[in-house]
Amino acid sequence: MNRIDQLFAQKKQNVLNVYCTAGFPTLESTLPVMQALQSAGADLIELGMPFSDPLADGPVIQDSSTQALKNGMTLARLFEQLKDFRSSIQLPVILMGYLNPILQMGVENFCRQCAAVGVDGLILPELPLPEYEKEYQAIFEKYGLYLIFLVTPETSEARLRRLDAASKGFLYAVSSSSTTGKDKDMGDQTAYFRKLQALHLKNPVLIGFGIKDKGTFTTACTYSNGAIIGTAFIKAIANANDALPATVKSFIQGIIA
Amino acid sequence: MKIAENTFNSPYQADKNGFYGRFGGAYIPEMLYPNVEELQLKYKEILADPSFQEEFQQLLTDYVGRPSPLYLAKRLSEKYGGHIYLKREDLNHTGAHKINNTVGQILLAKRLGKKRIIAETGAGQHGVATATVCALMNMECVVYMGSVDIKRQAPNVARMKMLGATVVPATSGSETLKDATNEAIRDWINNPVNTHYILGTAAGPHPYPDMVARFQSVISEEIRKQLLEKTGKEIPDYVVACIGGGSNAAGAFYHFLDEPSVRLIAVEAAGHGNDSGESAASTVLGKVGLIHGAKTLLMQTDDGQITEPYSISAGLDYPGIGPMHAHLFESGRGTFLSATDNEALAAAFELTRLEGIIPALESSHAVAKLKDLALRPEEVVVVCLSGRGDKDMEAYIRNLDKF
Numbered sequence: 001m002n003r004i005d006q007l008f009a010q011k012k013q014n015v016l017n018v019y020c021t022a023g024f025p026t027l028e029s030t031l032p033v034m035q036a037l038q039s040a041g042a043d044l045i046e047l048g049m050p051f052s053d054p055l056a057d058g059p060v061i062q063d064s065s066t067q068a069l070k071n072g073m074t075l076a077r078l079f080e081q082l083k084d085f086r087s088s089i090q091l092p093v094i095l096m097g098y099l100n101p102i103l104q105m106g107v108e109n110f111c112r113q114c115a116a117v118g119v120d121g122l123i124l125p126e127l128p129l130p131e132y133e134k135e136y137q138a139i140f141e142k143y144g145l146y147l148i149f150l151v152t153p154e155t156s157e158a159r160l161r162r163l164d165a166a167s168k169g170f171l172y173a174v175s176s177s178s179t180t181g182k183d184k185d186m187g188d189q190t191a192y193f194r195k196l197q198a199l200h201l202k203n204p205v206l207i208g209f210g211i212k213d214k215g216t217f218t219t220a221c222t223y224s225n226g227a228i229i230g231t232a233f234i235k236a237i238a239n240a241n242d243a244l245p246a247t248v249k250s251f252i253q254g255i256i257a
Numbered sequence: 258m259k260i261a262e263n264t265f266n267s268p269y270q271a272d273k274n275g276f277y278g279r280f281g282g283a284y285i286p287e288m289l290y291p292n293v294e295e296l297q298l299k300y301k302e303i304l305a306d307p308s309f310q311e312e313f314q315q316l317l318t319d320y321v322g323r324p325s326p327l328y329l330a331k332r333l334s335e336k337y338g339g340h341i342y343l344k345r346e347d348l349n350h351t352g353a354h355k356i357n358n359t360v361g362q363i364l365l366a367k368r369l370g371k372k373r374i375i376a377e378t379g380a381g382q383h384g385v386a387t388a389t390v391c392a393l394m395n396m397e398c399v400v401y402m403g404s405v406d407i408k409r410q411a412p413n414v415a416r417m418k419m420l421g422a423t424v425v426p427a428t429s430g431s432e433t434l435k436d437a438t439n440e441a442i443r444d445w446i447n448n449p450v451n452t453h454y455i456l457g458t459a460a461g462p463h464p465y466p467d468m469v470a471r472f473q474s475v476i477s478e479e480i481r482k483q484l485l486e487k488t489g490k491e492i493p494d495y496v497v498a499c500i501g502g503g504s505n506a507a508g509a510f511y512h513f514l515d516e517p518s519v520r521l522i523a524v525e526a527a528g529h530g531n532d533s534g535e536s537a538a539s540t541v542l543g544k545v546g547l548i549h550g551a552k553t554l555l556m557q558t559d560d561g562q563i564t565e566p567y568s569i570s571a572g573l574d575y576p577g578i579g580p581m582h583a584h585l586f587e588s589g590r591g592t593f594l595s596a597t598d599n600e601a602l603a604a605a606f607e608l609t610r611l612e613g614i615i616p617a618l619e620s621s622h623a624v625a626k627l628k629d630l631a632l633r634p635e636e637v638v639v640v641c642l643s644g645r646g647d648k649d650m651e652a653y654i655r656n657l658d659k660f
């Protein structure tokens with residue numbers, strides 16, 4: 001069973017998914033951050049593959065991506081770093097990123113390496129649904145990789161249903177149409193969250209974008225199975241240096257305790 | 258005049274999903290989907306609407322000053338042989354071909370009920386052309402421009418401000434056109450309802466490459482008529498245009514795509530030379546990749562990170578090309594050349610001294626390749642002179658004693 005399914009079979013409420021950029025804050029931070037997230041009590045890890053031109057991201061995640069690339073991060077190096085990660089990490093892990101580096105590596109080669117190291121799913125926001133169904137789905141399935149789709153407040157109901165049908169593991173509900181890290185008021189989005197609930201979607205729903213603390217996490221969780229934190233976490237660990245595990249722990253505890 | 262209708266089944270036109278061969282498409286995050294889908298569903302219908310056509314044509318005539326002249330450059334022809342005609346897009350209102358597209362897109366934005374306009378700009382010509390139509394239509398206008406370009410194209414920044422636009426510096430990457438486009442797209446993601454993005458070149462997600470090409474196709478439509486009047490033949494031997502994203506080239510090539518005898522010459526910017534590590538020649542240095550929502554030829558590392566291009570010309574300083582051009586390159590229908598900074602500067606000074614026309618640095622790249630065509634006396638060449646050089650006076654003055 002895919003680890004993402006296992007997670008949602010066991011836990012239906014307050015699922016905490018944390019985004020971190022691979023190779024940030026230092027090249028060798030990838031694994032220590034993931035290990036710290038696991039021991040601090042996160043449920044899911046979304047590992048960002050750094051890209052030079054991250055169109056959907058605000059300044060904080062952009063800068064983390066730039067820093068990771070400066071640190072020497074590449075997709076090939078990421079797979080080296082992840083080689084043995086399953087010996088210490090049991091949480092489901094999703095790789096999130098932009099398509100171009102994957103195209104350069106070759107889609108099948110990329111998927112094979114994901115499967116070999118133990119990655120469970122992918123978030124590829126630029127991959128069009130029809131192209132996924134036509135050219136990618138069979139490859140992803142062959143390697144047991146779940147593709148998670150995004151929906152936004154502007155997504156029509158018909159399309160929501162299409163995306164829910166195609167999505168595996170969970171559905172990623174973007175809280176407001178924005179780049180990552182925008183401080184839009186979650187309170188304005190309750191109508192949209194209620195609509196999502198009323199649709200009785202096939203997938204569990206995690207809400208992301210704008211979740212930055214206990215308050216926003218709790219609000220999101222009242223309407224969904226859990227939430228995703230990115231920018232706030234990247235900010236918290238940006239200058240953690242030696243104190244990384246402690247910083248991660250206090251950040252996560254501040255959200256879920 | 259009529260905006261090109263896609264009635265012919267050309268292998269060089271976008272298919273219904275916006276693909277030119279294997280290039281094009283719309284690789285966009287879900288946050289952009291409703292806006293892009295709305296355009297995909299409505300653009301052809303809106304463009305074909307008689308009231309749209311009428312308004313568009315009227316503005317092109319009375320406001321832009323079309324048709325732009327087709328000028329036989331006699332002294333240039335003496336030097337390089339053949340009959341060299343310049344398509345004078347530099348004489349359009351605001352000084353470049355960019356206004357053809359912005360007039361079209363502002364009318365479209367009005368019909369979509371949008372209240373706010375955003376744009377990216379490199380040389381500032383597209384920014385000025387966008388700010389201009391926004392002033393005309395009383396719309397809010399925000400233009401993203403790389404900080405490097407804000408410095409090297411200062412006169413256009415001043416014009417945009419006077420026209421009432423807000424110019425926002427893009428400070429990431431190489432702080433040029435690519436980065437300005439990133440910021441414009443991010444703005445659009447954050448303003449999904451009231452904003453239309455007037456993209457300024459034949460790049461980006463479907464339907465932009467096709468839509469922009471259609472608005473610019475007036476260039477080749479006029480060339481055909483004007484050539485017929487002047488030479489008795491609608492069809493030249495060569496059409497030459499510079500390529501940043503590829504909008505003036507798309508417009509100049511459009512009505513010749515299916516005339517196999519016409520050689521389509523696209524000129525990219527080679528900066529300090531294609532081996533120097535400082536160039537913007539995407540067909541020479543690029544591989545298939547994704548930039549700004551389209552699959553095309555893209556300058557990138559082996560790891561798939563987009564590399565920073567370089568050209569003296571802000572409008573050509575872009576690491577990709579529009580998908581139509583990637584397909585023209587790969588299919589062999591187009592011939593792709595590149596001109597260095599120095600070749601472009603030399604061509605600008607030569608055109609100025611032979612014909613009394615100071616071209617934009619971008620357009621100078623096209624003029625620079627006349628020397629490589631080995632023209633025969635009877636051959637007819639049309640060079641798209643995409644813009645005028647006012648914005649580039651600082652670069653020209655700096656190089657005055659070299660040429």
Ligand SMILES: Cc1ncc(COP(=O)(O)O)c(C=O)c1O
Pocket residue numbers: 353354379380381382383457458459499500501502503504505506571572573617619620643644645
């Ligand atoms: C005068 C002029 N020519 C050409 C270009 C390049 O754009 P495109 O390739 O879309 O024609 C620009 C862009 O700024 C320009 O200002």
